[in-house]
Amino acid sequence: MISIPRPPIRRRATSGSVTIRTLLTALAWLCLASPAAAHLTPNSEIRLNFAPGLVKADIVVPQAEFGYATGLPTDNSTASLAKAQARVVADMAVLDANGKPWRVAVDRIAFEQIAGPPDLHLELSLTPPPGSPDRSLLWRWHVVTREAPNHFALLVVDGDLAGGVSGERELIGALTAGKSELLVERGKAGLGALFLNAMALGARHIAEGYDHLLFLLALLLPAPMLAAGGRWGEARPPAATLHKLAWIVTAFTVGHSTTLILAALFGVRLPPQPVEAGIALSVLVSAIHAARPVFPGKEPLVAGLFGLVHGLAFATLVSNFGLGTTTRIVAILGFNLGIEAVQLGVVAVTLPVLLMLARWRYGNRARLVLAVLTGIAALVWLSERLGLS
Structure with missing residues (x-):
């Protein structure tokens, strides 16, 4: 089931902002309908895979947009990848309900072309703070969106075996310059x-x-x-x-x-x-x-x-x-x-x-x-x- 949270109603909402939200929703549907391994539109994607005690995140950021927004080199040299990793980690956060940060470990990072234009790919392992639930997190995102307000990142659950999601994609929402946080709540799931x-x-x-x-x-x-x-x-x-x-x-x-x-x-x-x-x-x-x-x-x-x-x-x-x-x-x-x-x-x-x-x-x-x-x-x-x- 695809669930797209409704953006909060603001007093200054205009027909233009409604149109933008409609376009974002349409783009999200198009992305989810594509079977390709990488996205085919110039937006970022964050794909989450839930497991007991662990969340795996596969992040895809268009290489051209990342280079434009950050001014960093986009080659696969050790120095370039280290700068790219530091920038992404600095511009994102994963928090629990009390604002405590999850532990973020970068398993892999590379600029590569899989489908469509080349992208920056990151594979992360996320673990919750001690005592915090492993199925509830707040995702905060400013990568590229801070410098390029028209850019957005789709937050998607790719898998949640304990919650019954496997082989399907569930859209949580879009992270934008004006909406940089999304709550991911997977509920309870036991052995x-x-x-x-x-x-x-x-x-x-x-x-x-x-x-x-x-x-x-x-x-x-x-x-x-x-x-x-x-x-x-x-x-x-x-x-x-x-x-x-x-x-x-x-x-x-x-x-x-x-x-x-x-x-x-x-x-x-x-x-x-x-x-x-x-x-x-x-x-x-x-x-x-x-x-x-x-x-x-x-x-x-x-x-x-x-x-x-x-x-x-x-x-x-x-x-x-x-x-x-x-x-x-x-x-x-x-x-x-x-x-x-x-x-x-x-x-x-x-x-x-x-x-x-x-x-x-x-x-x-x-x-x-x-x-x-x-x-x-x-x-x-x-x-x-x-x-x-």
């Missing part, structure tokens, strides 16, 4: 809400992760069959098939859970490109195995090993699960249970189909067609993720 929302996030992520599901389905495809002479032959008994499926799904869960925990608790990371390419490779390997037995009897081992790679793809999702060990564990547990629920649902739906396919007259041909289609999809993904197409 129960965090668990349920993390579970929903895990379920949605795996349901929308076609490469994750396709890898698992391709491994399950030959499970009702016995390997003989380098081919898939006789049908496996139903009880043995169910046992096999259970081992494959469990091994995959253990694999992705291991790297998920390492990412959330210990900061283990790999660059996105090799991880995504590894996932595509896992789909290709499982597709080949579905056509001809490459590692018969070792499907759970392969599921577990490739599950480690798939778990690394979840690292960015769990990076904002909070500072405390308890909150991270609760969120990881919910996230994993969401993934597991979808996986079990997929197995429950596909098991009767797989058993029927193993005993159907044209089952082998159907399995080969499915394996080939999966392999083609994997090759396309692998080519895209390696930058070959």
